Amino acid sequence: AQSVAQPEDQVKVAEGNPLTVKCTYSVSGNPYLFWYVQYPNRGLQFLLKYITGDNLVKGSYGFEAEFNKSQTSFHLKKPSALVSDSALYFCAVRDKVDSSYKLIFGSGTRLLVRP
Amino acid sequence: GAVVSQHPSRVICKSGTSVKIECRSLDFQATTMFWYRQFPKQSLMLMATSNEGSKATYEQGVEKDKFLINHASLTLSTLTVTSAHPEDSSFYICSARKEAAYGSNQPQHFGDGTRLSIL
Numbered sequence: 540a541q542s543v544a545q546p547e548d549q550v551k552v553a554e555g556n557p558l559t560v561k562c563t564y565s566v567s568g569n570p571y572l573f574w575y576v577q578y579p580n581r582g583l584q585f586l587l588k589y590i591t592g593d594n595l596v597k598g599s600y601g602f603e604a605e606f607n608k609s610q611t612s613f614h615l616k617k618p619s620a621l622v623s624d625s626a627l628y629f630c631a632v633r634d635k636v637d638s639s640y641k642l643i644f645g646s647g648t649r650l651l652v653r654p
Numbered sequence: 655g656a657v658v659s660q661h662p663s664r665v666i667c668k669s670g671t672s673v674k675i676e677c678r679s680l681d682f683q684a685t686t687m688f689w690y691r692q693f694p695k696q697s698l699m700l701m702a703t704s705n706e707g708s709k710a711t712y713e714q715g716v717e718k719d720k721f722l723i724n725h726a727s728l729t730l731s732t733l734t735v736t737s738a739h740p741e742d743s744s745f746y747i748c749s750a751r752k753e754a755a756y757g758s759n760q761p762q763h764f765g766d767g768t769r770l771s772i773l
Binding site: 629 | 658660686688696697698700703705711745747748749751761762763764765766767769
């Protein structure tokens with residue numbers, strides 16, 4: 540079965556500094572990877588996805604993620620953090636069960652950006 | 655865009671009542687919708703996959719008779735929590751995926767969730 544792991548429960552950075560939220564994956568076959576963000580009492584918002592192609596994927600709100608096959612990682616990055624980026628971030632992998640697909644989520648990482 | 659509307663956003667009700675939550679894809683058709691449950695400070699737990707015109711596929715450990723799912727059209731799925739009890743209190747989130755006709759490998763789009771509180 541496919542899975543993703545987010546090793547950090549929380550990441551703290553100062554506004555203006557670069558941020559990284561880590562994700563590693565375990566899949567059989569080619570990975571389909573996603574990042575979502577969740578603000579308090581809200582659903583998840585799609586940030587970006589990696590299916591194939593360039594290892595550096597650009598997404599919404601200035602976020603990007605780097606796919607690294609040798610390290611089985613898909614870390615989320617942003618060059619300059621904003622206080623408004625503070626939220627809960629989920630990495631996810633698509634799993635195929637029978638003839639249907641579903642997302643398997645990591646445990647989530649809370650990002651706190653200090654002013 | 656790809657907007658998923660979930661209603662209501664918050665429900666408070668007495669133990670023993672049934673609660674219906676609606677999930678609508680507003681600007682796209684969704685053959686498949688998903689229902690998740692999220693406990694405080696935890697990740698999303700997939701409860702079931704809802705397919706338009708057929709029975710939902712439930713994850714292991716999820717009671718089918720407790721959580722009734724109906725997906726009658728390509729834009730609407732409902733989750734009914736029957737005879738709700740305090741332990742059913744949680745944050746429920748629906749998600750919809752565009753049909754493959756929109757292009758392959760479409761991401762899932764999520765509603766804003768429903769916070770259910772059973773007294």
